[in-house]
Amino acid sequence: MAEGAETRVADDGLRRPWGTILAFLLPALTLYVALTAYPAVRTFWNSFHIVLPRREEFVGLANYVELAGDDIFWRAVSNTLVWACASPVIEVSIALLLALALYAKVPGARFFRVAWFTPVLMSYIVVGILWLWIYNYDWGPINVALRALGLDHLARPWLGDPDTALPALIFVASWMWVGFNMVVLLAALHSLPREVIEAAELDNCGWGGKLIFVILPLVSATLLNLVVLSFIGKMKIFDLVWITTKGNPLWSTETVSTYVYKRAFEWTTFDLGYPSTIAAVWFVIVLAAVLGLTRLFKLREKLEY
Amino acid sequence: MASLKRSILLLILCGYTAFAAGPFVWAAMLSLRTTTEIHLDHFALPDPIHWEKFPDAWFNSNYATYFLNSVQVVVAAVLIVTIVGAMAAHCLARYRFRFNRLIYFVLFSTIIFPPQITIISLFQVLVNYGLYNSKLGLTLVYVAIQLPLTVYILESFFARIPADLFDAARMDGYSDWEIFWRVALPVALPAVATTVILNFILLWNEFLFAVVLITEEANRTLPLGIQRFIGDTQEDIGMIATGLMIAIIPVVVIYAFFSEKLIQGMTAGAVK
Numbered sequence: 001m002a003e004g005a006e007t008r009v010a011d012d013g014l015r016r017p018w019g020t021i022l023a024f025l026l027p028a029l030t031l032y033v034a035l036t037a038y039p040a041v042r043t044f045w046n047s048f049h050i051v052l053p054r055r056e057e058f059v060g061l062a063n064y065v066e067l068a069g070d071d072i073f074w075r076a077v078s079n080t081l082v083w084a085c086a087s088p089v090i091e092v093s094i095a096l097l098l099a100l101a102l103y104a105k106v107p108g109a110r111f112f113r114v115a116w117f118t119p120v121l122m123s124y125i126v127v128g129i130l131w132l133w134i135y136n137y138d139w140g141p142i143n144v145a146l147r148a149l150g151l152d153h154l155a156r157p158w159l160g161d162p163d164t165a166l167p168a169l170i171f172v173a174s175w176m177w178v179g180f181n182m183v184v185l186l187a188a189l190h191s192l193p194r195e196v197i198e199a200a201e202l203d204n205c206g207w208g209g210k211l212i213f214v215i216l217p218l219v220s221a222t223l224l225n226l227v228v229l230s231f232i233g234k235m236k237i238f239d240l241v242w243i244t245t246k247g248n249p250l251w252s253t254e255t256v257s258t259y260v261y262k263r264a265f266e267w268t269t270f271d272l273g274y275p276s277t278i279a280a281v282w283f284v285i286v287l288a289a290v291l292g293l294t295r296l297f298k299l300r301e302k303l304e305y
Numbered sequence: 306m307a308s309l310k311r312s313i314l315l316l317i318l319c320g321y322t323a324f325a326a327g328p329f330v331w332a333a334m335l336s337l338r339t340t341t342e343i344h345l346d347h348f349a350l351p352d353p354i355h356w357e358k359f360p361d362a363w364f365n366s367n368y369a370t371y372f373l374n375s376v377q378v379v380v381a382a383v384l385i386v387t388i389v390g391a392m393a394a395h396c397l398a399r400y401r402f403r404f405n406r407l408i409y410f411v412l413f414s415t416i417i418f419p420p421q422i423t424i425i426s427l428f429q430v431l432v433n434y435g436l437y438n439s440k441l442g443l444t445l446v447y448v449a450i451q452l453p454l455t456v457y458i459l460e461s462f463f464a465r466i467p468a469d470l471f472d473a474a475r476m477d478g479y480s481d482w483e484i485f486w487r488v489a490l491p492v493a494l495p496a497v498a499t500t501v502i503l504n505f506i507l508l509w510n511e512f513l514f515a516v517v518l519i520t521e522e523a524n525r526t527l528p529l530g531i532q533r534f535i536g537d538t539q540e541d542i543g544m545i546a547t548g549l550m551i552a553i554i555p556v557v558v559i560y561a562f563f564s565e566k567l568i569q570g571m572t573a574g575a576v577k
Contacts, residue, residue: 017400020481024396025408027389028452035449036415039426046426098321101314112318114564116325120571121556123510125528126549129535130328133542139347141331179325184572236419239512243532257513260421264428265517272425279421286419 043283046276053270063277073278075251076259077285083170083255084234084289088227090174095181096223100211102182103189113186116179124176124239131172132244135159159245162252169253173240177233181226188222189215224297231293235286256282329553335546343543362547370523371530372551378440378526379508382447387501389448390455391493395485397456398463399471409460415453424517431518438521446514451504458503458570462496463489495566502563503570506556527552 047064050057067073098116102109119127134140135158143155158168192215200214216223238257241247247254247262256278264275335343336358337351362368397409427446428437436442466489474488490497512528519525525533531548538544560567 017481018402021396021400021402024392024400024481024485028393028412028456029408031389031445031449031452032412032415035427035430035446036418036423036452039423039430040418042426042429043422051429098318101318104314106311106315106318112322113568115322117564117568118329118560119325121506121560121567122329122553123512123528125510125512125531126552127328129531129545129549130332134328141348144347175325180571183568187572232417238420239528242512242516243535257419257421260425261513261517264425272429275421276425279419279425282419283422286417290417 040283043276044280046273047280049273051272051276056273059273063274064281066274067277067281072251072254073256073259076247076254076256077282079166079251079253080235080237080255080257082166083173083237084231086170087173087177087234088230090170091177091181091230092185092223092226094174094178095185095226098178098182099185099189100215102186113183117183118179119176120180122176125243127172127176128240128243131168132159135168159253160249162250165245165249165252169240169244172244173234173237177230181230184226185219185222188219192218228290228293228297232286232290235289332546332549332553335543336550337547338543340541340543358543358547359551362544362551366534366544366548367522368527368530368548368551371525371527374440374524375509375527378444378447379505382444382451382508383501383504385444386448386451386455386504387497390452390500391459391490391497392485393452394456394459395463395489398460398466399468399489409456412453412456416457420450420513424514427514428517438519438524440524443515443518443524443526446518447508447511450511450514451508455500455504458500459493459496462493466492498563499566499570502559502567506559506567509556 048058048060050059050063102112106112134142137143137155137157137160140158142158146152146155156164158164196218197210197214200210236257237255238261241253241255241258242261245253247258260275260278260282263269263278264272331348334349334351335347337354337356338349339355339358342349363372393412397405431437431439431442431446434442436445470488470492471484474484479487510528511526512532515526515529516532519529522533531545531552534548535545
């Protein structure tokens, strides 16, 4: 029945036990179909309708047309993309520096590694509230420190100012994720073959040369994985924005996720069709971006070797 | 010279540690001080230490309800997703059949889906089945959202178990189910433990699905409780900090015992 079966000796001399296979897979597949696949398809279906609590009406592409002219949506897209592009660069580069520092056999490396990883274990809710306080205009440590240094003119309500709100939130997310990236990179560094690095040392390669010509190429796959991972995470970001700014001030921190939530459950339009359209379009954009990124990186790998 | 360099490096690392951990130390201090004390000086040490704020938050601000709801939903979801996910992973790793890789790929690719693609329709589905605003509904959704990651981590581990082991078990007359339950699962225990801890933390912190699917006070999980609490009492910083610590403590305890396992779990798949 199945291809590939002929090429492989069956494990147990029995024919494919379809009953057993189905029994093992059925619970997972049922849950997947009912609570992931079906809802995803239904979202696409919704996107061509107006969906009110007691009434559904087919409207064709009307939602898509409206979306194309929706300034708030495009603002949210640009904010999210800025975030998704800035975060990986910040997180991965700082993480790389820290990982290299620990790789150079500093005393207490184990402690540092465990301590730096902590922020990522806290929920965005907890982290968001903490940073609401840290950014507080009157008594937040940042403004207090600025005033103590006589830089009063720099003190500001960081999350209340449309110019600084988005960078301030990007900073928080990076603060949270640097430790995670660092730990992954450190693991990659430790798995490097010692001989290669020793050979570079014998060739009188300096620290900088060793880093650029030996270490970086060897961990490039990990670096790229981390970039993609961070990118995906930021394309989804919701909790942190919701607990801190809710997209304010003046849409300056609005992300696609918060906008979908607002249109679906906060605005009094009660229509679930239009937010579904946003979700459907965003789904396609995220998928395309991730596929594009991985394709791009694969291509580069091929060129290098 | 070398030792000078070394101490500068160490200094930078300590500085970064203060930056990474400082906010939690500050929150811990705030959680043991009253709001009146905090307003006098936001950065003073807790003196005297107000331990009584914890029972106060627990009994008088509904944190007992939030905490127990979180425990119920998360423990049930982790239990189900571990068993269901392990069964599927074992099946995909051990049996060769048509569509095997297709099923694996479909499950796996769900990891990159933005949650919006399901959340609106999930709301409709749960309303239809009377599961909206119920802990059972939220539990099932949690199982569904953690299933792909669980299958992904476990499948790669199950696939590395040598087939000889299964053949030997079959010779001994084990049934397919017994082979899974009494051979594969015990051998894969380290990976199973990793997914259990990872799923627990991720779901303990989950907010988006909870905020959409739960509205009733009696069913709120901890993240929702905290959100409601800051909505009600913006100014009561001391009490909010106590609430934050109640949410953090289980995670910190788990981390203290299983930090290596947890780091492994979170980094699984990131290193290739």
